[in-house]
Amino acid sequence: MDKEGYRRYLTDRENPIPEEEIIETTKIVEKFEEYLKQFRKTLDNASALEVNKFSNLLIDEKMNTYTSYVALSRYGYFIKNMDLYLAVLELLDGAEVMNVLSERLEEHVGNAKRDKILPPDKLPPLGLPSSEKIDVTRQVLKRMNKVLTPDDCKKVLVDVAHGLPRDFRKGEREKFLKAGSVDEYLRREREDGIAELEKHRDNGTLFFNQYITDTVVNFVKGRPDVLVGERRGNTIYHTKIPYMTQEYLEATDDRMKRYYACHCAWARESILKDDEISPEFCHCSGGFTKQSWEAALDQPLEVDMIKSALKGDLECSFKIHLPDDIV
Numbered sequence: 001m002d003k004e005g006y007r008r009y010l011t012d013r014e015n016p017i018p019e020e021e022i023i024e025t026t027k028i029v030e031k032f033e034e035y036l037k038q039f040r041k042t043l044d045n046a047s048a049l050e051v052n053k054f055s056n057l058l059i060d061e062k063m064n065t066y067t068s069y070v071a072l073s074r075y076g077y078f079i080k081n082m083d084l085y086l087a088v089l090e091l092l093d094g095a096e097v098m099n100v101l102s103e104r105l106e107e108h109v110g111n112a113k114r115d116k117i118l119p120p121d122k123l124p125p126l127g128l129p130s131s132e133k134i135d136v137t138r139q140v141l142k143r144m145n146k147v148l149t150p151d152d153c154k155k156v157l158v159d160v161a162h163g164l165p166r167d168f169r170k171g172e173r174e175k176f177l178k179a180g181s182v183d184e185y186l187r188r189e190r191e192d193g194i195a196e197l198e199k200h201r202d203n204g205t206l207f208f209n210q211y212i213t214d215t216v217v218n219f220v221k222g223r224p225d226v227l228v229g230e231r232r233g234n235t236i237y238h239t240k241i242p243y244m245t246q247e248y249l250e251a252t253d254d255r256m257k258r259y260y261a262c263h264c265a266w267a268r269e270s271i272l273k274d275d276e277i278s279p280e281f282c283h284c285s286g287g288f289t290k291q292s293w294e295a296a297l298d299q300p301l302e303v304d305m306i307k308s309a310l311k312g313d314l315e316c317s318f319k320i321h322l323p324d325d326i327v
Contacts, residue, residue, distance in 0.1 A: 001026075001033050001043060002079070009078045025071030028063075032072060044079060048087035052129040055091055064127040066092075089209055091127050093265040097160060097284065098124050098136065104159045109152055117143040130269045137266045137277050145280075154283050158303060161287035169295035176296035182231060182326055185296060189228040194220060197227075209243070216245045225317070229289075236320040237306070238289050243268070258309035261316060271309060279311040289318045299323065 003026060010017040010025075017025075033043050035054050041047075051072070058064040069088050076084030102123060105114035117140060124136045144153050179185035197220060199205075201212040210216075220241065224230040229238030240263060242248035248260035255271060262268040264285065267277040282305050290303040302321040307313035 001029055001075075006075060006078055010074070021067070024067060025074065028068045028071040029075045043075065043084070044081055046076075046081060047083045048090070051084060051087035051091070052131075055127040055129060059125045059127055064125055066126070069127060086209060090130060090265065093130075093209070095126055097266055098140070101140070101156070101160050101284075104156050108156050108159065109148060113147050116147050130265045133266045134270045134273075134277055137281060138270075141278055141281060153280065157281065157283035158287035158290075160284045161291050169292045172292050172295040173298055182322065186228065186231055186236070190224070193227045210245060213246050215249060219245060219249060229320070232319075234322045234324065234326070236293060236322065237317065238320060239307075239315050239317040240285070240289070242315070254314060257314050258312070261314065262309040263316070267310060276310045279305065279308040282308045282310055282316065285316065286318045290320045293320050293322075297323065297326065 006026065006029070007022060010022050029043070032046070032054055035057065036042060036046055036050055039050055041050055055064065055069075058068055069092055073085055073088035073092075076082070076086075076088060098118065102114060102118045102120055105117055124133065128136070144156070148156070175188070176185045179188055194217065197207060197212050197217050200207045201214065201217055204211070220226050223239065225237050225239040227241050229236040231237075240261070242261045243263045244260040248257055251257045251260055255274070259268060259271045262271060264281070267281055270277045286303040286305050290301050294301050301323075304319045304321075305317075306319050307315055307317040309316055
């Protein structure tokens with residue numbers, strides 16, 4: 001481990017990392033470095049396989065904290081081992097979903113029904129590998145369908161919205177008022193979204209978990225429904241940009257296209273097992289998709305799932321219903 005280089009990396013930045021945190025994160029990286037020796041691996045060539053095994057060790061030793069995972073991701077980025085970096089991001093992706101689902105169950109149907117489905121003391125641990133998350137999701141959905149009505153299932157899952165806070169998009173209201181109309185707001189959002197993709201392409205940086213190429217930018221430019229959505233009558237038809245767009249576009253096998261399209265860490269691996277999680281779980285993504293529009297219009301909106309990789313479609317699309325009096 002390059003301790004001195006890592007220390008400089010953490011301190012020579014706009015917001016330097018506190019000394020006590022540097023000490024703690026260095027210990028975690030050293031622990032991982034020692035763990036890798038049994039596989040004849042180093043920090044420079046560690047892959048997702050070793051990261052997932054190490055994460056299970058951290059869980060067993062009750063060291064699976066955000067600080068631990070941030071330490072590993074930072075070091076992976078520092079040494080440019082992107083396999084390590086992205087593997088840690090995968091562990092943290094959607095980490096709050098089940099915690100928020102438990103909270104939403106309490107809000108919508110009460111403690112008694114929540115405790116039959118996902119009580120707070122039975123939440124899955126932070127750092128659970130994606131291949132193990134799908135069993136959790138399957139059991140939670142099974143219990144939800146046993147205890148709740150279909151309408152309540154959808155209502156709760158939509159309100160989870162990828163586990164993001166309800167005020168996550170609060171700045172959208174001001175942007176919408178400045179735009180003055182749905183169409184102008186949509187035009188500006190799309191323009192800004194494509195500009196962001198182009199910036200990541202030009203800088204060689206990640207857009208969430210993926211690198212952006214000319215092919216990806218051109219794909220998005222050719223699909224007005226992708227990224228921010230397209231107005232169709234009094235609805236917004238929104239197709240999710242694939243989780244790994246370049247890989248999605250290059251895939252020739254439908255199963256792999258569906259896998260690269262899916263954003264959900266709690267369901268995606270089930271596609272490879274040919275035993276998909278019920279697409280009912282995608283209502284969570286529908287809630288996330290409508291979140292910016294609810295913030296922009298300052299009112300609750302209805303959303304319907306149109307396509308889902310979990311039900312065999314090659315992309316994931318949602319229809320957000322706008323108010324009748326909107327312009």
